[in-house]
Every structure is written in structure tokens, then in C-alpha cells.
Amino acid sequence: MNFEAGQRTPLVQLTPTSCLIRGECYPENISEWSEPVLTALEECLGNDESEFKVDIELYYFNSSSAKFLFDFFEFLEESAEGGKTITVNWRYRAEDDTMQEAGEDFEEDMSACTYNMVVAEEAE
């Protein structure tokens, strides 16, 4: 399932075993955009697959989008606690300290998931 990138929203690609979020995230009304995404994620996590891989590469998100990310990671944590092997790769550019720090912030809350800070190549 794909959510195309918008002017203020990132691309979201969901499969039964993976999730990719890439772009910027600062919609005027975060819940309007995030609710269908979270619902779709819930569906994806609800299957019998044993592994789930998440790649997140954001360039910017505003404070209200931060709440969406909290909820998003919370889902992942719950699912991981339920026995699923979940890997989260937080991708950021080496020069992007803001996203690096944001990733580090989220890392603190994660325990059940495997959480990796990954330096993305600019070429990607």
C-alpha cells in the first residue's frame, strides 16, 4: 500500500514485511493524514509474518508530526513485544544534525525493536 508524497507529507510504502517513510512531514492537520497511515500500519503488523523492517528517512517534521511518530513507534513497540522481530532504520544525512538528534530521541523510547541509526548516502 502506497501513500504518495504530498507537498507537506512524506511518501509511505507499506508491505506485509516492510515500511518505508521518506520525505518531509508538516501537514496543516496531522491527524487527517496520519490516521489512514496508522490504520494501514496496524493491518500490516497484524499478519503472521515474523519479521518487519522499517526504514525512515525524513528531512523535516514539525512538532505535531512528532506526535504521529511517537504513536507510530508505539505501535511498533507493542508489536515487537508481541513477538515480532522488528527492525527500525532511522536514516539521516551526516550533515543533518536535526534529524540525527530526532532519531536519537526516538531511540531512547525503543527497547523491543532493534533500532539503528543509519547514515544515508546523499546519492540515495
Next chain:
Amino acid sequence: MTIKSKVLLIILLGIGSLFAANFFSSQQMNVANKLYSAEESITAHTSAWFSNMDTQFVSNLLTFDPLDGSESNSSYWDPDVDAFTGSDDPNPLYVAIADKDVESAAALFEQIFANAIMEEQITFAIAYDKRGLQLYCESSLYLVGVDPCEESAQPDYFLKFGSFISSLENGSIRRVTQINDLTGDMPVSINDTLAFPLANEAEEIIAMVVVGRNVIDSLEQFSENFEIETAIALGEKALTVHDYYDEERPEELSALIGSGLAYSRDEGTFSYSFIAEEYGNRISSIPFSKEIRASDLRILIFDDQAELLTALKEAETAAFIIFVVVALVILGLVFLVTTSSFNRILDAIHLLEKMGEGDLSVEPAHAIGAFSSKNDEVSRLQSTIDDYRNHRLDAEEHRKERARRRDERDRIMFDKMSALADQLEGEARSMLKQEINEMQSSVSSGSDEEKERASIEIMSRAFSKMSDEVSTLIDARTHELVVAKDEINSSIRYAAKLQNALLPKTMPGDLDIRVEWRPRDMVGGDIYFIKDLPDRVYIAVVDCTGHGVPGAFLSIIARSHLDKAIDLDHYQSAGAYLSAVNELLKETLSRSDQKNTSEEGFDGGVCIYYRKEHKLEFAGAKSSIFNVSGVDATETSGDRKSVGSTRMAADFVYTTHEINSPKGAFVMLTDGITDVMSPAEKPIAFGRRRVLKILRDATDKTPENIVNNIMSSVNLYRGGAPFRDDLTLLAFSLIEEDRENRTAEVVGEDP
């Protein structure tokens, strides 16, 4: 000259040329034919004549030849045998000749030739002794011309008798002998003759015999056989059968002979054949014999060709008539075709001329005659003109239709404008009425084109009138919208004024504080707060969630809590202060909305400067404070928890960061600064590292310069992109002199 005449003239000339060419070539052919037939004629006649003569010679004269003659005859010439009596005595003839016994010899010759002469096998026989003395002469009873045995007869060999005798030394000869009458009374007789010598045992010639035959018989026979007239030409003279028979020579024959002789003179030839058309005869000339020159003696042959010539003439005439008739028929046909075509072309031209004058009523003629078809050039021209005419008719129809519609349109326009005029009053009404009248007169006169122009003109005028009306209406509507917008804007401007009023207006004297406060939409969620108390100063920079009006509302609440949380009477650490604000805010928000699940609250940092202790305390909620002192710039991060959010425990205690003897400048800011994005496709936020670098690199580290540096960097970084968020940037430093004075004051007060 019209094209038609030219075409006819050219065809006429062509036919004439063809006729001339044909005539010339047939003439050439005729000449060739005549030459050929002349050759043929000469050859045929010559061979016929020669063969006739030869036959006569062999059967009549040659029989007496001593060698080639008949056995009985030749035996007479044997000197050893007596053929006359049949005894073995010597030949009595030779004896008689040797004895000069002329009488005996003559008797013996008589015995030999009498029979032959009587039977007209030969015309004459003459014998001479070797001196030329005539021994014997006998001639036929039926003579024509001179009698060879007459005294006056002179054979031609008499004139050259010596050479005649010597010519016989080798045996017999055949010759043509002309015998002239010395008296001139009788015509010359021409004879084919055989002459032979008589030789004795000693091979001596003792006598000569000449036997001859008048050729007139042969000539008559030849003429009869070939149904021709003949004449013998001796040089410039001519002899005919009539001359011999003493008859009157027919005039026509004389004329023919004259023509033949003249031809010979003119052409210098004696062997020829030609057609004398004026006499209707072919005149041929052939040599008399092989032995004699044609110039001396020849035969003229007159072959009546009148019938053939007539037939030829008739054929020629018939050919000419056929040719003329065919030429006339062709000319006539061409004349008909061109006339019919050119008449049709003239019709077409007439039609075009009429059309040129604008008269489309002339119907095209479509008579297809015998000499025209639907596919010929003129028909195609006609059909093209027809098409053109139809197009013109269509166009005319179309033009009428357009004029009708135009009139209709004009009428509607006038109706509408009149209706509009009726609604007007006073001068405007009369002006419009007048205008309508002018317009009506302009479209009702003049040519079609002028009417069309006038119609378009009034249409544009009417349109401009109408558009004026619509413009007026739009102006009115736009005005309403502008008023409404102005109202909203003025509300927001007022709100901005109110929010501005909440911002600190006075600054503590011992602090140099510079602020850049820029809400994205006139009002916003960012706010800064400075509370100057005698012993301390509170400085807060907060970013409430949301922006615009909602953000502004929250900022007002936040500001009031920031004020309310200050404990005036006791020492209050920065962390405790921020925790108190958190508690108050959570209480307010959860009370206002039990189901508040959103993240309302704020991020931000607070600073408290204790003057007496010369100490700065900082506590931050997802915020940092930057310090630049000398070449060094540091960042002190606050807790990673937002104030007032649902995730926050109400009793959360924020960490207090103490900075003793603060030096240099301090910077507090909201994420409106750090979240400024580069304009790239995958943008990168401005971030805190860039802030630190700017602080380090700044040569002038006064708050004013720091604020200016950061703002210009931020503006450069975002390029043309608009701000995404409200932003607040606050830099301050302690004014050292002032502080020292104050400290001194405080110390001084101290007992």
C-alpha cells in the same frame, strides 16, 4: 487572327506540305521507274531483234557457208569435187573462174543460187573474181529498194574493196551491207550478208561470193510480232517500210522519227528508250547489229503506249481527287471540331465575363455535340467554371444568410439597447437613444461590406456598454470582498497588536537583550517573556504548538502561566520554575478539555539570572541555550520533554543547569530557526550545528550582531522559500560595568 483560324491555317499548310512531299516522292519514283523500264525496253528489244536477225541469218544465209553451210551447198565450194555432176572431175566452177569463163561460172552460180533466190531465201547473190570483176549477180524478183544487180547499185564494200578482200582471207564474214542507188531514185537497201572467199587447191583466193538478205522482211516481221512501228536510222536519215514500198510515210510516224532523232542529238546517245508523251509512244533506239556502230545504223522502235499512259493519267487523277477529297474531309472535320470547341470556349468566356460583372444568372450551355465528350478539355473547363459558378452561388447564398443573421443580430442588439435606454433617465437616455439612431442608420445603408463593418462597429460599442455595466457590478462585488478581507485583516492586525502588547516592552538595564520575533502569519505560537525583578531576571523563549491564531491563543495562556509560576518570595531554580509552568499548563489544558489528546503545550527554555549571586540558571523543554564566549561556543540542552503535553507527568521535574559567572553572549531560540529548510529536493534543516558555527565564527559577539548574523544566515539558507513556522531568536549578554556597579552597590549595602 483567332486561334481557330491559326489552327485551320496550320492544318491546311500541313496537308499542303504532305501533298507536295508525296507528289515529289512519286515523281522521283516515276523517274526511277521510267529509267528502269527504259533499260528493260532496250534490253528486250535488242535481244529480240538480234535473235530474229540471227535466226534469219543462220537458216537462210549461213547454209551457203563453205565451212558452216549445209552439206549440199558447201560441197559446191570444194575445188576437188564436181558437185554439179557428181563426178570426180575437178570443180567446174573453179575451172571456169580460173579460165576466166564468166558465162560458165555464172551458169554454175545460177545453178547454186537460183532456187534460193526464187524462194526468197536470199535477196541476192553476187560473185566476184579476185580483181573485183562481177562474175555473177542474181537478185530476187520481189525487191524493195535498189536492185543490187543494177548498174547504178553500189554496195558499200565497193568503196574499200581491198580491205574487203583482205578481211576475207581468214574465211567467211557476216556484215551489214548497204547498197546505194547511184541515181538516187531508189532508197538504200540494207542487207544482212554473208561473204566468203573461194580458194583453190593452192589456198589461193580466186573469187568471192556475197549472199544477202534485205532486212526489211525481218523488220516487218519484228514490227508485226511486237505490234510496233519501226524505222531504220542511218545517221541523221531514217528509212521506213513505207519508203521501200513507195508509200506515203504517215505523218505521225514522221513526227515520231523526228522526236527520236532529236532525242539522240540532244542526249548524245544512240541507245535509249523514252516515252514521248505528246505522241503517246515509247521511243526506243537499239543498235542494228553487233557488228555496226549504232551511230551509223540503228533501229528506232515506236511502241504505242497511249492506253498505258491514259491509264496512268487516270490513276494519277484519281489519286489526286482522292487526296483532295480526304484533305477536304479532314479540314472539314477539324473545322467542325474546332468550331464546336471554340464556340463552347466562347460560351465559357462569356459566362466568366458575366460572372466578372457579378451576373450569376447565366446558365452554362451543356450541349454535348458529336465532336465533344464529357472528358475533353473544354468539358473540363466548363465543369470547372460550373463548379466555380456554383461556389459563387453558394457564397452569394452564404452572404445573404450572413446578412440576414447580421440584421437579426443588429435587431436584437437594438432591442436590448433600447430596453436599456428606456431604463435610463434624462440626458443619458436621450444620448443613448441618439446613439441607437445613429447606429441604425449606419447599418441600414451602404454596401454589404459597409453594413458588415458598421454592424461589427455597433457590436463592439454595444459590447463596451455592456462590459461597462458588468465592470460596475464586478467593482461593486470586489469592493465587498475587499471590505470583508480588510475586516478580517484588521481583526488579525488587532490580534497581532494584542499579542505584541504581551511582549516585554522594557529591558533590564544590566542586560543587553536583542530579539527577533517573527510570527509566520502576523500572530503565532511563539512568544518570549522577560520579568525583571530586583534580585533576578526571568527570560523565557517558548514555542507553543500550532501557529497563527490558535498558536497565539496558546501563547497567551503560556505567557500567563510563565508569569504566574514565578515565586516572588523565594529562590526558585530554573528547573522548578519550568516544572511549575508545566503543572499549571497541564492543569489548565486538561481542565478545558478532558479528552485532549493532542500535543498542546510548548517547547522552550527559561533562564533566571540571579544578580547577587552572579549566576545564570537554565532549564529547557526540548530546547537549548547557546553560550558564546571568546572563540568557544557551547550548547546546553534541556530536557527532551515538552511542557504541558499529555505525555508529560504533571510532576515532572526539569533539570536546572547552573552557569556560574556567566560570560559572553547567550542565545535562545525556537525551532523556527533550526527548522528552516534548504530549498533542495531532499532538504536539510538549518539545525543547531550551524547556529554554533555562526556563534564561533562571529567576530563581533554582541547580541545585536549575533541576532543579525543568524538571521542573515537563515535568510540565505532558505533561499526563496517562505518561512514554515513562527520563529523567535533571543540573544543577551550581561553588561559588565553595570553589573560591577550593582554588585558594588549590593556589597555596599551589605553590613
